[in-house]
Structure formats: C-alpha cells, structure tokens
Amino acid sequence: MAKSQITLTVNGKKEEALVEPRTLLIHFLREQLNLTGPHIGCETTHCGACTIDLNGMSVKSCTMFAVQANGADIVTIEGMAAADGTLHALQEGFREMHGLQCGFCTPGMIMRAHRLLQENPSPTEEEIRFGIAGNLCRCTGYQNIVKAIQYAAAKLGGVPYREAAE
Amino acid sequence: MIPGSFAYHRPTSVSEAVLLLDSLGDEARALAGGHSLIPMMKLRLASPAHLIDLGGIGELRSLREEAGEIVIGAMTTQHELIGSQLLSAKIPILSETSLLIADPQVRYLGTIGGNVANGDPGNDLPAVMICLNATYDVTGKSGPRRIAARDFYQGAYFTALEPGEIVTAIRIPVPQAGHGYAYEKLKRKIGDYATAAAAVVLSMSGGKVVACSIGLTNVAETPLWAEEAAGIIVGSTLDAATVKKAVAAAEAITAPASDARGPAIYRTKMAGVMLARALARARQRAGA
Numbered sequence: 001m002a003k004s005q006i007t008l009t010v011n012g013k014k015e016e017a018l019v020e021p022r023t024l025l026i027h028f029l030r031e032q033l034n035l036t037g038p039h040i041g042c043e044t045t046h047c048g049a050c051t052i053d054l055n056g057m058s059v060k061s062c063t064m065f066a067v068q069a070n071g072a073d074i075v076t077i078e079g080m081a082a083a084d085g086t087l088h089a090l091q092e093g094f095r096e097m098h099g100l101q102c103g104f105c106t107p108g109m110i111m112r113a114h115r116l117l118q119e120n121p122s123p124t125e126e127e128i129r130f131g132i133a134g135n136l137c138r139c140t141g142y143q144n145i146v147k148a149i150q151y152a153a154a155k156l157g158g159v160p161y162r163e164a165a166e
Numbered sequence: 167m168i169p170g171s172f173a174y175h176r177p178t179s180v181s182e183a184v185l186l187l188d189s190l191g192d193e194a195r196a197l198a199g200g201h202s203l204i205p206m207m208k209l210r211l212a213s214p215a216h217l218i219d220l221g222g223i224g225e226l227r228s229l230r231e232e233a234g235e236i237v238i239g240a241m242t243t244q245h246e247l248i249g250s251q252l253l254s255a256k257i258p259i260l261s262e263t264s265l266l267i268a269d270p271q272v273r274y275l276g277t278i279g280g281n282v283a284n285g286d287p288g289n290d291l292p293a294v295m296i297c298l299n300a301t302y303d304v305t306g307k308s309g310p311r312r313i314a315a316r317d318f319y320q321g322a323y324f325t326a327l328e329p330g331e332i333v334t335a336i337r338i339p340v341p342q343a344g345h346g347y348a349y350e351k352l353k354r355k356i357g358d359y360a361t362a363a364a365a366v367v368l369s370m371s372g373g374k375v376v377a378c379s380i381g382l383t384n385v386a387e388t389p390l391w392a393e394e395a396a397g398i399i400v401g402s403t404l405d406a407a408t409v410k411k412a413v414a415a416a417e418a419i420t421a422p423a424s425d426a427r428g429p430a431i432y433r434t435k436m437a438g439v440m441l442a443r444a445l446a447r448a449r450q451r452a453g454a
Contacts, residue, residue: 002173021172044205045205045272065174112271133270134268134272
C-alpha cells in the first residue's frame with residue numbers, strides 16, 4: 001500500500017515522515033520517532049497508557065492512525081520536563097506523592113492530568129477522579145495519583161500544597 | 167494489533183466524500199471519530215480496503231439554532247457537546263448523556279454522528295435522539311434526505327442508511343423551556359456500555375405531566391421508543407401507581423440479550439428501575 005507523507009510537530013520539533021495508512025499513531029511515535037514514553041498497555045482503548053496530548057486534546061494514540069495526525073501538534077511525556085531537566089510540576093508531584101509504583105501507567109496519567117489541569121486548574125478530588133477515568137493503574141489504588149495531581153495543581157497555581165486530612 | 171492494509175482518503179467536502187463512497191462501493195468505510203471502527207479494524211473484524219476520513223470536512227463541524235431546531239454537525243465531538251453553552255441551556259440531556267459515554271479521551275474524538283449512525287445498540291445517544299424526536303440529515307449519491315431517528319434503527323448495526331450514505335447533521339426540536347430531563351444509565355464501570363439505560367424528557371403544568379417522551383438504551387437490538395409508557399405518564403402527577411404502570415409497559419417492549427452484563431430478565435428489570443429513576447429526576451428538574 002502506498003505510503004503517505006505526514007508533517008507534524010512533536011514536543012516542539014517539526015517531523016516529516018512516510019507512514020503506511022494503517023500505522024497506528026502509538027507505533028509511529030514509538031518505532032519511527034523512538035519516543036517510547038507513551039506505552040502500549042491494552043491496545044484496546046481501555047487503559048490509557050498510550051495517552052498523548054494532540055491539538056489540545058487527550059488522545060489514546062493506539063486508537064488513531066498516524067495519517068490522521070498530519071498537521072497536528074503533539075506533546076508526549078518526553079516533552080514535559082524543561083530543557084535543563086527540571087521536572088514539570090506533574091512529574092514532581094508524582095515523585096513527591098508516590099503517584100507511581102511500577103510506573104507503566106505514569107506517562108499516560110501525566111499527559112491526561114496535564115490536559116485536565118489546562119481545562120480546570122483547580123479541580124476537586126471528584127473532578128480529578130472523573131477526569132482520569134480513562135486511565136487504569138493496577139498498582140496504586142489511585143489515591144497517590146490523585147494527591148500527585150493535587151500537588152501539581154497547587155504548585156502551578158502558586159499556592160502551597162496541603163494534604164487533606166485523612 | 168495491526169489493522170489490515172487500506173488506502174486513506176481525506177475529502178474536504180461532503181460532496182467529495184459521497185463521490186468517493188459511491189465510486190469505491192462496499193470496499194469503503196467512512197471514518198468519523200474512529201472509536202468504534204478502529205478497534206474493529208485492529209481486531210480484524212473490519213478490514214475496509216478504503217478508509218474515507220470525514221475529519222477534514224469543516225461543514226460537518228457546526229452547532230447552531232435555526233427555526234426552533236438545534237442543528238448539530240455530524241463530526242461534532244462528545245467533548246464539544248459537553249462544553250456547548252447553547253446545548254447546556256436548551257437541551258441539557260445531551261451533556262448529561264455525553265458525560266456517561268466511555269471516558270474523557272474517547273469523548274475528545276468520538277462524534278455525535280458516529281454514535282448515532284453506527285447502529286450499535288450499546289451507544290447512548292440513539293435512545294436520547296428517539297426521546298427528543300430528532301431527525302438525521304443524510305446525503306448519498308442521490309442527494310440529501312431526512313430520516314426521523316424513530317425510523318432509523320432497524321436492527322443491531324442495521325439502519326435506514328443506504329449504501330454510500332452518510333449522516334451529515336442531527337436536527338433536534340428545541341424542547342419546551344422549563345422541561346425536566348434525565349438520562350439514567352446502569353453500567354458496571356466507567357467506560358462500559360449500559361446494562362440498561364433510560365432517557366426521559368417531560369413537561370409539567372399545574373402539578374401534572376403535560377408531555378413526556380421516553381427512550382431506552384441497550385435492552386433490544388435497537389434503541390427503543392417507549393411510546394405507550396410515556397402515554398401512561400401524560401396527565402398524571404407521577405404518582406407511584408402510574409409510574410409502576412408505565413415501568414411495566416416499558417419493560418414489556420424490551421428484548422435484551424443475556425450476556426456478561428446479566429441475564430435478560432435482570433436487564434429488563436433494570437430498564438424499569440432506570441426509567442423510574444429518570445422519571446423522578448426529570449420531575450425534580452421540571453418547572454411548574
């Protein structure tokens with residue numbers, strides 16, 4: 001099958017590539033651009049480990065073809081930390097609040113939480129839980145992920161993080 | 167999981183898309199948000215030779231009020247339905263229902279057109295469209311026509327669409343101001359299809375119901391319009407005896423499959439429970 005030429009921006013960098021139409025976006029990111037931060041978990045649109053930010057939306061990159069992303073502006077977990085290595089507030093939050101154990105779901109969780117906080121900078125706990133409902137974690141029980149996102153929301157909002165009383 | 171090979175087409179107008187669908191015939195499938203079709207392609211349950219991506223057609227992305235109707239372009243996403251101030255003000259059941267579809271990521275891409283046109287009995291919006299008496303604008307090689315949502319669904323994945331036709335817009339008569347509404351969905355977890363769900367829109371006057379419409383999701387091969395049940399409700403004060411009668415009438419038209427969501431009898435009873443809850447919540451929300 002003829003390949004298609006696509007041009008897109010990934011983590012601020014312009015990329016041009018030839019892709020087979022059937023190439024899924026997650027395979028393109030991982031195998032052609034060597035961005036292995038977005039993970040392949042379930043491959044069935046359930047787990048959210050492959051979540052990236054695309055044109056201001058959280059997208060499961062296993063459920064989109066790379067050709068559909070022609071012209072898109074994409075951010076993956078690799079694009080979150082500053083150039084000097086300073087962690088993004090969400091990355092710092094996940095570290096400080098122990099928001100990960102095995103870490104497999106973390107790139108997807110952080111990218112989803114990133115868009116959630118763009119849309120709702122100070123979400124309630126319930127809004128956070130509803131907002132990350134498309135991302136599965138099999139280790140943490142979610143409690144520390146919620147805290148990590150609260151930590152990041154506080155930091156980005158310029159207020160000190162205070163853990164809610166248990 | 168890698169789908170079969172296909173040629174990718176990205177038309178920029180409805181007429182171009184219709185020409186492609188016509189000339190490529192059975193081998194072509196239209197792609198909307200892709201969150202039903204792409205999973206099917208990954209499982210090789212669908213292997214179209216041509217994929218016609220409707221994502222580049224600007225005219226399919228609109229949302230406006232015109233002559234007493236809300237007209238929603240087929241490629242409007244569920245995320246956009248949830249965020250629309252016009253819909254929140256005029257037809258809030260659409261936002262309530264959309265929030266119960268799948269998960270946030272899916273709602274960014276999943277479209278109203280794909281949801282209503284696919285014919286999947288598990289989809290949530292078809293029963294709401296039947297409840298609201300919506301009409302679908304469709305276009306094919308022989309030109310545009312309109313199909314009432316109540317006439318659209320013929321079986322599981324089997325609709326009134328002719329080969330090569332696509333849904334371009336959904337027209338919904340604006341419900342009466344002050345109407346009450348609710349979409350009650352029983353599901354096992356976030357992201358699941360309904361075990362059973364009920365959509366209710368009603369209007370009250372002087373403590374009595376003056377208009378009522380009911381749709382049911384995923385308790386038959388098609389979404390159901392519970393016309394008789396709604397007729398029982400009209401004229402009542404939504405007293406317990408009337409609600410019980412209406413619930414029985416609604417349960418009587420269900421024919422669910424026994425599956426992982428439960429045996430058929432359970433799903434029928436849950437349709438009744440969802441209807442009773444939806445009626446109660448719609449009443450609370452209705453003015454006068």
